[in-house]
Amino acid sequence: MVLLEELVNQYRDLLSKSEKEVLDIILSDQRSYSMYTSTELANVCHISRTTLLRICRKIGLMSFSDLKVILKNSSEVETKSQKMDFDYVCNIYHNLIDELNKFSYEQICRVLYEAETIYIYGTGNEQKTLADEFKRIFLFTGKLVIEVFDYGEMEFVRKNFKRTDLFVIISLSGETKEGIRILNAVIPTGVRLLSITRLQSNTISGLCDYNLYVATQVVEQQNFYELISAFYVLLDLLFFNYLEYITEVESYEV
Incomplete structure (x- = not known):
């Protein structure tokens, strides 16, 4: 869809x-x-x-x-504000997973497979936690994943970028000034770019070659709370699709 x-x-x-x-x-x-x-x-x-x-x-x-x-x-799939209810939240997760399952991960898996090195940057604390999880699961497959923590560190490592490498940026809004600044500095290197953001029109996705989106949901009790665990579900789905991809590729090479 x-x-x-x-x-x-x-x-x-x-x-x-x-x-x-x-x-x-x-x-x-x-x-x-x-x-x-x-x-x-x-x-x-x-x-x-x-x-x-x-x-x-x-x-x-x-x-x-x-x-x-x-x-x-x-x-x-537009973000909705609803009263907190356990069954409602469970239904949200079912719908989020259904939406994520509709996406074709083949092109992203190919780029991940071809990347000699994957560099990853998260724009905030939660996004850096997601970047840690991304690094952990893909190290399991033997991929070299290097986490970049800020602009200064990016300036230091970008001299090692190769065109076959992949730079991944995780941003909830896709509009953080530091994230956009880092991307604008990375783009001239020619490295391939992948964004992971909330499902909405945003600057960071527009700057990247490849995009993954998550349709987060907002629930309301005494305060508004955005359910961002779908980002972790996305990483799991991406990981299992990647395992299937490399199994298929390696079977052709035998």
Whole structure:
């Protein structure tokens, strides 16, 4: 299932500033806008129907009807705020796993397999914990994984980057200034880039060659709490898909 956030990230470099602003408006309330006509949505965005159709085509859609379908699909996995309930939270995890299972990991597994060295950076404390887990599970397969802790360390190690290496960045929002700064310094080296972020249009995903997304969920009790354990589920699924990939590749080489 293609989601609007993925299309915006995929075609970000082809979009003008004003077109990105229009798409940000649409992304802000996909559930409501999925019910709008083309005229109503164009009016909300202060553009003409012709301009709206042009934007649709720039992100790979043939018509406004295609956008309506995308909006409907996207709204079904949109982050929701609900009252805390054990059964509800269990249902969230089931839905998150179902969404992660729909993704094809083959291309990512190929890049991981081809990488002589994997460098990984987490933008915050929780993301650095995820980076540690990534490093732990892929060391098990014999991959060399080097964790980068900050910009200064990245400047030190980037002189060793090879084009076949992979630089992985983990960011919840995909908008952290330090993460963007590090990516902008890594890009000129030609190393391949993989982002792992929350499922939303974001700068970091747009800067990377490959993207993995997690549709986190928010539950509400006395305070809001975002369930980010789906990131760990993603790592597990990626790891098991990678094991299947290397088994298949090595069977062809025999």
